[in-house]
Amino acid sequence: MNPEYIRNFSIIAHIDHGKSTISDRILELTGTVAKRDMTNQLLDSMDIERERGITIKSQAVRVMYDADDGNTYQLNLIDTPGHVDFTYEVSRSLAACEGAVLVVDATQGVEAQTVANAMMAMNADLEIVPLINKIDLPSAEPERVKTEIEDGLAILADDAILASGKTGEGIHGLLEAVVGLIPPPEGDSEAPLRALIFDSYFDAYRGVVALIRVVDGRIKKGDQVRLMANDAQILVEEVGARRPAEVAMPELVAGEVGYLVTGLKDVSQVRVGDTLTSQVNGAKEPLPGYREAKPMVYTGLFPIDSDQYEPLKEALEKLALNDPALVWEPETSHALGFGFRVGFLGLLHMEVIKERLEREFNLDLIATAPSVEYHVYMTNKEMLSLHSPQDLPDPSEIEHIEEPYLRATIMVPPDYVGAVMTLATEHRGTFKTMNYLSTTTVEMIWEIPSSELIMDFFDQLKSRTKGYASLDYEFSGYKEGALQKLDILLSGKPIDALSFIVHKDKAYDRGRVLCEKLKEIIPRQLFEVPIQAAVGGRVLARQTVRAKRKDVLAKCYGGDISRKRKLLEKQKQGKKRMKAIGNVEVPQEAFMAILKVD
Numbered sequence: 356m357n358p359e360y361i362r363n364f365s366i367i368a369h370i371d372h373g374k375s376t377i378s379d380r381i382l383e384l385t386g387t388v389a390k391r392d393m394t395n396q397l398l399d400s401m402d403i404e405r406e407r408g409i410t411i412k413s414q415a416v417r418v419m420y421d422a423d424d425g426n427t428y429q430l431n432l433i434d435t436p437g438h439v440d441f442t443y444e445v446s447r448s449l450a451a452c453e454g455a456v457l458v459v460d461a462t463q464g465v466e467a468q469t470v471a472n473a474m475m476a477m478n479a480d481l482e483i484v485p486l487i488n489k490i491d492l493p494s495a496e497p498e499r500v501k502t503e504i505e506d507g508l509a510i511l512a513d514d515a516i517l518a519s520g521k522t523g524e525g526i527h528g529l530l531e532a533v534v535g536l537i538p539p540p541e542g543d544s545e546a547p548l549r550a551l552i553f554d555s556y557f558d559a560y561r562g563v564v565a566l567i568r569v570v571d572g573r574i575k576k577g578d579q580v581r582l583m584a585n586d587a588q589i590l591v592e593e594v595g596a597r598r599p600a601e602v603a604m605p606e607l608v609a610g611e612v613g614y615l616v617t618g619l620k621d622v623s624q625v626r627v628g629d630t631l632t633s634q635v636n637g638a639k640e641p642l643p644g645y646r647e648a649k650p651m652v653y654t655g656l657f658p659i660d661s662d663q664y665e666p667l668k669e670a671l672e673k674l675a676l677n678d679p680a681l682v683w684e685p686e687t688s689h690a691l692g693f694g695f696r697v698g699f700l701g702l703l704h705m706e707v708i709k710e711r712l713e714r715e716f717n718l719d720l721i722a723t724a725p726s727v728e729y730h731v732y733m734t735n736k737e738m739l740s741l742h743s744p745q746d747l748p749d750p751s752e753i754e755h756i757e758e759p760y761l762r763a764t765i766m767v768p769p770d771y772v773g774a775v776m777t778l779a780t781e782h783r784g785t786f787k788t789m790n791y792l793s794t795t796t797v798e799m800i801w802e803i804p805s806s807e808l809i810m811d812f813f814d815q816l817k818s819r820t821k822g823y824a825s826l827d828y829e830f831s832g833y834k835e836g837a838l839q840k841l842d843i844l845l846s847g848k849p850i851d852a853l854s855f856i857v858h859k860d861k862a863y864d865r866g867r868v869l870c871e872k873l874k875e876i877i878p879r880q881l882f883e884v885p886i887q888a889a890v891g892g893r894v895l896a897r898q899t900v901r902a903k904r905k906d907v908l909a910k911c912y913g914g915d916i917s918r919k920r921k922l923l924e925k926q927k928q929g930k931k932r933m934k935a936i937g938n939v940e941v942p943q944e945a946f947m948a949i950l951k952v953d
């Protein structure tokens with residue numbers, strides 16, 4: 356296709372502002388998907404995406420649009436995730452585009468991920484088409500939102516598209532703006548092949564499929580190509596476009612977005628960000644790549660039943676085929692046995708993966724409290740990257756410990772500035788700057804330790820601002836902190852999987868509250884269970900779970916056997932998601948209790 360009639364763009368927005376719904380309307384209006392086949396958020400194909408109503412993976416789809424100028428355009432649109440955990444997916448998608456449609460909810464206005472995504476698009480030099488969505492709602496305030504887009508993002512919003520993903524109003528205008536404002540791709544279809552890999556996934560029948568943006572040259576079935584960073588050789592089995600089902604095409608040429616069936620069996624060979632070129636007379640210079648995703652939180656995942664260790668490993672390997680951000684290493688715990696320390700992009704990513712492991716692979720897992728990556732500087736001058744509190748060396752060997760900090764952007768109505776100040780300060784935050792985007796929205800910048808942000812910060816922020824605040828963050832660097840390991844002892848024995856790293860000033864409070872929480876969570880056993888919180892052998896707090904008064908079987912002695920079995924069965928049910936540690940039954944919630952002690 357003549358590149359003059361191609362437009363490649365992403366749809367970006369804060370979560371829930373309507374990206375996926377707008378994509379649906381575009382698929383419908385262009386006749387890509389017949390109305391009777393339409394489901395809501397059609398591109399969200401994973402079960403979890405559909406249930407939670409969120410987009411996790413970016414999706415590329417090609418539509419053909421008959422524009423008012425009488426020409427037919429090939430539009431390659433990429434729906435992206437809005438949640439901060441999946442920001443790296445957005446940056447990958449943007450690299451394949453010339454433009455971005457920035458969707459802003461007419462009732463919510465500019466929020467934290469609106470700013471973050473718009474910045475990314477600007478840095479990638481994309482043409483931005485602002486769209487104000489949900490104008491069908493009575494509480495829509497398009498004029499206020501225009502001011503926020505202009506003042507907060509420095510993007511002209513006079514001509515912003517006013518649209519409704521619900522009624523379809525404005526979608527035709529949007530497509531005209533895409534065709535008229537977003538530049539066609541440049542690139543030389545006669546030059547040596549250069550194609551950017553912006554996503555890849557594993558197809559059980561065809562092996563690794565890569566989503567590519569052809570920048571120069573052309574690519575077709577049977578071509579011998581290679582990956583420049585990895586030097587892997589590929590015989591192209593098929594190329595085509597997703598509409599949204601895969602449709603094979605004779606070739607993909609400079610400017611086009613499409614898929615490529617590689618026949619490779621290992622997705623790790625097809626690194627996202629790599630450049631594809633021909634084996635003979637290939638390009639000399641690869642395309643600029645982009646930053647790799649880096650985990651922000653680590654948690655231990657342990658099978659309740661030790662027989663599930665191998666299946667858990669295989670399941671992680673399978674999920675990693677489509678999720679390059681997922682990393683893990685084996686971990687052994689005295690309390691929980693053999694498992695894995697797994698790194699995630701954030702808490703939502705963690706929840707999603709844990710849920711998929713349990714649902715799609717039928718595993719029963721205990722997850723330990725999430726932790727961040729600490730840098731431990733040793734007296735022998737070595738530096739240890741610590742993913743698990745239980746690996747912390749003896750304090751006598753430690754010079755100092757550094758912890759990761761985030762630069763957090765919080766957007767909030769002016770009335771709640773005080774509440775945010777209190778919350779962020781409680782979480783060891785340092786105030787940086789504040790700026791008014793409009794009379795209704797203030798942007799505050801804070802520097803906060805990552806470990807504090809994963810401590811219930813977001814839920815607290817939402818509840819203390821009646822749901823109005825939004826939050827975005829990025830890694831800002833490592834800083835020294837007065838950090839120590841807090842141990843939890845059950846019946847006098849330290850339980851490694853319950854220990855965590857805490858700031859000196861918080862150790863006493865968190866230890867005390869955690870003991871109280873654990874007392875409620877750990878069920879009564881046949882004997883008394885003392886719970887203690889200690890730092891370096893010094894006990895800071897103590898609680899006791901009283902012994903159970905009656906043995907469930909006591910009243911059955913001599914009684915009929917089936918009743919006895921039923922009771923035992925019932926007891927087993929109650930034991931679900933419990934792990935016997937020594938002789939104490941500990942439920943899953945105990946491991947997460949630390950996140951809720953504020």
Ligand code: GDP
Nearest residue numbers: 368370371372373374375376488489519520521
């Ligand atoms: P995304 O997170 O940006 O992909 O947002 P979704 O497309 O999943 O939409 C979030 C919610 O807003 C869903 O419940 C949609 O049905 C709803 N929604 C999206 N667009 C509109 C609109 O124009 N009007 C109204 N009333 N609701 C909308």
Ligand code: MG
Nearest residue numbers: 374375409410
């Ligand atoms: Mg979505």
